[in-house]
Amino acid sequence: MSRVWPAVIMGLVVVLVSCASSGNPTPPSPGTTTALTGPVVVHTDVDLDDAMAIMMMLRADVNVIAIAVAGNGVARPKYGVPNAQGLVALAEAEDIPISYGADRSLLPSGEFPKAWRDLSTDLGGVSIPDATKPPDSRSAAALISDSISGSNEPVTVVGLAPATDLAIALRDDPEIVDNINAIFLTQSGRVNSPDAPKLPVSQLINWNTYIDALATAIIVESGANVTFVSSNADRSDPIKKMPIRELQQVGNPYAEFVANEATALRNAGRAFFWDPTTTAVAMQPSVCTDMVRKPTRVVLRGGNRFGLRVVEPGWREVDICLEADFEQFQKVMLDSLSE
Template sequence: MPTVPEPQQPVPVIIDCDTGVDDALALLLAVRHPGLDLRAVTCVAGNTDVEGVVRNTLTVLEQAGAPDVPVARGAERPLIEAVRTARHVHGHDGMGDLGLPAPARVPVDVDAVTLLHREILASPRPVTLIPTAPATNIALLLRTHPEITRNIERIVFMGGAVATGNATPVAEFNVWHDPEAAAILLGAGVPITMYGLDVFQRVIVPGPDVRRLRASTEPGTRLAGELLAHRGPATDESDPGGGLGDAGAVCAVIDPAGLTTQRLPVEVCLAPGPGRGQTLVDRRGRVGEAELHGDTREQPLVDVGLDVDVARYVELYLTAVEQPRGLAA
């Protein structure tokens, strides 16, 4: 008689975010996909100020019908730089100015680093961290509690770029907002996947699907549609689609096979000037003259996202968010 395989347990995850339209899309997926156990959400300044991030996060969880997931307020500014928000992208309230009601939920009475430390150590299985924001909270955690890495399975972060940036010609916003924190994250000593702009910008939900979500009477599904409609970019001017953005990093945790990666040396440019915040990804097939002449600095090896199965991740997302928690396929 053939043996029946054991059902896979949900992956314990913690999202660190700066909610943010596409962070909200990521939260909706994490709440609704049965393959994930969302243990906590921590908030950091980025797309908007940290108070707005907390409010937006609680609102999304409420609209999604999430269980009582603990949410904590984190860093209100980067380690060194001043706050530089992206309200021109995400709206004045950071959530597309959709006019959503204020949440009834409240954050926990501990800070983000304390909550991260507590929930990581309390998890019976190693946790996957999904930072979709500047890495300030994660850097503070790693510097304050370096022993925490013993119960971290992997970090899958949205950030960086191999090719072109968006905050600058070479730097992606999350890394540019706090380069020192990103450098600390890359040196965490745990497996790391970089879901950068090279794949981030490619995963677009087609216009007809966005319209269907927006027409739903279920609050979480409808919210996903409204957020996608705000996101753009247009795939068809008469029927625009919307980018999944940060939600793609969550897809990469649920279905790693949909993301093509290569393990490469990566470092963050910390020097002042136009290159600050760039993720320098070494794709050379052999050493160069710099190494031959004594530049032997060790660089963290990172699984860098280079290609993505767009249709696969779009289907994964739609299947999950169009059904209440526990009913997704």
């Protein structure tokens, strides 16, 4: 069986299971992940924790050149782009192009919980400015492709959503991988919706991969330098609690916005912050205290094996961050929002 990524497009793909580490946590090796320097493309579904992550990047010294909004993620299409436009207006970064993504997965399998989608409609009731510019007329996939191919420097992609648009860009223009510095992708928590695969409690399945496993497979097999930040990485109680008081004490509207989003998530019973954790790891790799590199394949069929799985040698290797340090996470967040 061929193990090149075009074969994946024909139907070879993915299981998402937790990647358990062994032994004591070890810091990432030099070169395992790349700090968030140079141009950055953000792929987001504009959930509340996405909004927090985006604000971190926009207010830090991060050169965000495009924001592609997934149409099949947490935020419904008609709300995701306007909310992203409000975020860039709040951050005084209105020149960043923002576009609508595909509203159908390459391998449809379900959707995010309705309660999550409803909460994201108005970002949990947190006020943001109105859009000051119209969205970009290109599709999200075209915006991603054009931003990467047109850059004079290798581009880092921070993926905080089901990866459909990024996968379409790589599928339709595979040569852009040569100008990709790194891809960071959020692995979220175990799927527990009624139509999700029934998995043992010990296994974790990625919401973003569950929504479009084929897209994740295309990215893994593209040859890009891929880092997954798993749901394990934000599981410490301090990260779940978030530095809300410290954010409020920063004294600017950007930190206040992030504090309000964190509060809205906590009040909704969603005390997890996957996307800020992924973003912090991308911005400062030392935030990850347990990084492993494993051959990984995405399995598109297999019942309760559906998701992402570390398997035998011979498949593409990806970096997987299994644990994050809260003190370093907090420092990255507070430093970025104090700019």
